[in-house]
Amino acid sequence: MSDNRELIRLDNVAKTFTMHLRGGARLPVVENVKLDVRSGECVVLGGPSGVGKSSILKMIYGNYRTGQGRVLVRSEAAWVNVAEASPRRVLELRATTIGYVSQFLRTIPRISALEIVTTAAHLETTTREDAERRARVLLEKLNVPERLWGLAPATFSRGEQQRINIACGFAADRPIMLLDEPTASLDGANRSVVIELIEQCKQRGAAILGIFHDDDVRERVADRVIDVAGFQPKVPAHA
Numbered sequence: 001m002s003d004n005r006e007l008i009r010l011d012n013v014a015k016t017f018t019m020h021l022r023g024g025a026r027l028p029v030v031e032n033v034k035l036d037v038r039s040g041e042c043v044v045l046g047g048p049s050g051v052g053k054s055s056i057l058k059m060i061y062g063n064y065r066t067g068q069g070r071v072l073v074r075s076e077a078a079w080v081n082v083a084e085a086s087p088r089r090v091l092e093l094r095a096t097t098i099g100y101v102s103q104f105l106r107t108i109p110r111i112s113a114l115e116i117v118t119t120a121a122h123l124e125t126t127t128r129e130d131a132e133r134r135a136r137v138l139l140e141k142l143n144v145p146e147r148l149w150g151l152a153p154a155t156f157s158r159g160e161q162q163r164i165n166i167a168c169g170f171a172a173d174r175p176i177m178l179l180d181e182p183t184a185s186l187d188g189a190n191r192s193v194v195i196e197l198i199e200q201c202k203q204r205g206a207a208i209l210g211i212f213h214d215d216d217v218r219e220r221v222a223d224r225v226i227d228v229a230g231f232q233p234k235v236p237a238h239a
Contacts, residue, residue, distance in 0.1 A: 006074065007176055007207035008037040008060065013069035013083075014233075015055050028233035029055050033069065035226055039175070042198060042208040042221045047228040053211045056228065057178045059083070060209070061100050062090035073097060073176055095123055099174030101182045105153060105161040113156075113164050114139065114149040121171035131171075138167040142193055159185040170197045177201055179210035183217050195220050 013033040019025040030052040037043045045053040058064040059071050062082050071082040075097045082090065094100070114135055121138075122131035139149060142163040148156065153164045162185045169177070179198075183191045191214060198221045201208055212218040218225070 003039055003205065005039045006036050007039055008035075008074075008209060009070075009072040009079075010035050010056070010060070011070045011072070013056075013059065013071060014067040015052065015059060015064060016067045030228065030231040031233045033231045037176075037207040037209050039205045039207055040202050041223045042202055042210060044218055044222040044225045045209065045211050045228050046218075046225045051228045051232060053228050054180055057100070057180050057209065057211065060176075061098060061178055062093070097174060098176045098178065099169050099172060100178045100180075101165055101169035102180050103162075103165075103184055105165050109154065110152050112150045113144065113153045116153065116164060117167045117171055120168040123172045134171060135167065138171060139163075141197075142167055143190055159187070159190070162186060163190060166194060166197070170201070173201075173204065173206075175206055177206050177208045177210075179208065179212075181211050181213060183212060183214050191217055 010033050014031040015029045017027045017029060019027055033056060035043070045056060047053060055064060059066050060073065060082060062085065066083040069083065072079045073082060073093065074080075075093060080089065080093060082093070085093070114132070117135035117138060118128070118132045121134040122128060125131045125134065136149075140146075144160060144163050144167070148160065153161050156164070162182070166182055169179070169182070183194050186194065195217060198208060198210075208221075210221070212221070
């Protein structure tokens, strides 16, 4: 159960992209981002496409560096500033602390769907057998046909690939979960499964920060909604 601790904290975070192919023009995305997420809570980033919601998730996961500010995640008893962490430390956080479901499936050619999810689960289990058992449960729960489990998912439909993504993200019990439109390309039955998985994460005390364009899903899972439009730069940057 949740102990209501802060597990994510962003303080005065900003992100600007430099367009090297356009003479170094600078494109500000967000500024003065301040938010927190507590154990057992699902916070949703709201606002229209293009306001920087995915960029915020990617800064927390360490895919994007920040322009300024602190991106703090709690790892065991200590805070880690992802904005200043070494690549090695970021990889450690991904292996132990931060789970991530993106909109895109990244796979190794010729590796089967079952193997991909088993590998993700194996980080949290003591035996390979337990990891495969958990992978099978998730694939079945997400309605991935068993005839596909032994195949590489590069040839799967968009919806099937997204379900593999979801299975990988939820295979290990991370204390922090980042969800970037996990229900995109899913039908109603599988959206319900994702809602169930999120509720289970909340019950075990995970801090969840997500983006959901499905109104029904957002209303079911969100404890709070933060409008990212409030973090839009006020003055455009110049080249």
